[in-house]
Amino acid sequence: MKSLARASDITKLDEKAQHVAMIPSLCLMESAGLQAYQIWKPRLSKTDRLVFLCGPGNNGGDALVVSRYAFGDGFTNQLLIYMGTRISDSCTRHRSIAQAYGITSLEAEETDFDRLFSELHNAAWIVDGLMGTGLRGPLQGLTASLVETVNRSKARVFSIDVPSGLGDDVPLDGIMIKADLTVTMGLQKRCMFHPATRSKCGTVVCVNPSFPPFLLEQVPSDILLCDRKASLSKLALDEYKNSRAHVGIFGGSVSYTGAARLSAKACFAARAGLVSLYCDPDVYSLAACESPSVMVKIYEGQSLPSYGALLVGPGWGKGREALLSKLFATGQGMVLDADGIRAYASLLARGQRPEHGPLVLTPHVGELGALLEGLFGKEQDIQSPNAFFASLQKAASELHATLIVKSSLVHIVDETGRMVVIEGNNPSLGVAGSGDVLGGIVASLLAKYQNRWLASLEGALIHQEAGRLAQQAYGYYDSETLLAFLGKAVQEAEV
Incomplete structure (x- = not known):
């Protein structure tokens, strides 16, 4: 059985990894992005147009790590679309690295929406790094419009951690990404296992971005994901209709x-x-x-x-x-x-x-x-x-x-x-x-x-x-x- 974690539990786990296990945030992000890329890479073709939606937080930083590894492996037909103004320190660092690599980027808020619409509709793959597990309410404004455009495109979609728009307490009538592949970090997230959400996540793969085992064991586990087949004791050789119930x-x-x-x-x-x-x-x-x-x-x-x-x-x-x-x-x-x-x-x-x-x-x-x-x-x-x-x-x-x-x-x-x-x-x-x-x-x-x-x-x-x-x-x-x-x-x- 595997634990299904709350977003708040994963936030605490990430903090403990940094302050108890002394693993720098950039190291966790690097590991997360590398492992996510390794899961995604076999699905790529060198001619694919890759569009990355990069939010201002650590989810956006993870997407930028994926972009860099893909670029280094020759998947250079890329576009980075940046969202948000309150950018985390780790995400800021990776935006600077992407600039040094010369990867083409756009600021979504400063770009005509017709251009954004065209880029998303012409992509072979869209990487969803807009929002992570900490989302508290429905997507709105430009973010919601971008997600709606993604869902209407013919591109395949790769979500990092959870599809954007999905959260523990977010109403399900809001807009959310429909992913073909989701690589989630540390533990599977319970928000992906509501009857209306699992299909939005596509194939789900869980990787560990260097969270120490002793911290993973501390995450509450009152809801479990079954990962085994049925198991029954065999009937005894002398069983008959009355003893079989x-x-x-x-x-x-x-x-x-x-x-x-x-x-x-x-x-x-x-x-x-x-x-x-x-x-x-x-x-x-x-x-x-x-x-x-x-x-x-x-x-x-x-x-x-x-x-x-x-x-x-x-x-x-x-x-x-x-x-x-x-x-x-x-x-x-x-x-x-x-x-x-x-x-x-x-x-x-x-x-x-x-x-x-x-x-x-x-x-x-x-x-x-x-x-x-x-x-x-x-x-x-x-x-x-x-x-x-x-x-x-x-x-x-x-x-x-x-x-x-x-x-x-x-x-x-x-x-x-x-x-x-x-x-x-x-x-x-x-x-x-x-x-x-x-x-x-x-x-x-x-x-x-x-x-x-x-x-x-x-x-x-x-x-x-x-x-x-x-x-x-x-x-x-x-x-x-x-x-x-x-x-x-x-x-x-x-x-």
Whole structure:
């Protein structure tokens, strides 16, 4: 697992590197620029027109170091565009070096915008060294106009540290660079891992600009980036259907008959031995015919047997609040998905906080919004990275639950505030029924291991691996096809 750092943590790390480890700022900048250039260099052609956007701070200084190394290697078709008036000492030094090298430069504030527009549109690569991690508000004025022009150009974009316009507390409706490559310094930045920001960063590579290991270890690490595959213990040779756990599913309706079936099949593929499906009377016959391996039942208020876990909500439809309250009252471990989450949000909005047993919720971003509004009484601000992470941690704590938030990324957080981010980067998984498959995987693992964190993390990783295998085989697919790769992904996870 790798730490995801706040901007303020990196600022402190940089200061400690200078004043505790006694590494001069210019040395850190030189190392940062050299390593960034080495990552970028293999992507360059000698004929490429390189335009560098250089802000007044250390981010701009890093860009100028990259420019110098590129120039020395023969990539001389360059233009430096300078921004800002309050220039840091280190950046001032590197501007002087660039002048001594004879690299062509323009002062953005003193140049006609048509000229700037033309230069950016004729570039093969634009190097973004405008703003670093310390940005506190949205980009404005000329800077915003330049960034908008960059995003409309056909040039590839290389951002240093983070794409300009992105910051921990910066609202996401502001303009920001859309990068093809981001080389970030020291540690990965949590602001790059909001559902709306990761795609803006392109390929992300982390390098260490000479920060000492003992200082890196001091950076807070309450949010981690997962860098491993799923890991499960193998089933014992004498396992059979009862010992492999029994999952009870409450789902399915006239409008959504397929969701519960997908979940049930996912339970089996994730090694559950038995699955019981409780559905509405008007879909009982269809469910029974479609799922011969599943014990299909109608729930009429009878006492439930003790299941390893319940999966509640896939394809459930509206108006399930009363039934959900009854299921909560059983105290059984539960994975709450889809319409079950919306029913829970409705109960919360009415001021009802039903007691429950071990609980995992699997919302997508829209369902998360409804859940937060029901819990906290008004639409919550999750439109900046810090606000998003704080809302997840607060919701998990208030609900005494583990959350698996689904988007192009997966965010898993428990009631202690522990959080792990899984990089999906696989849009082929964004297909109807994919979440129902994930719910079945997590429910099966919860039933077997009785450990919410294990079920959530390993279940999400298995789901990602099944998606990778399906994409590799077919490119794009439906959730029935995804199921066909699930058993293989589970088997690969066994150690």
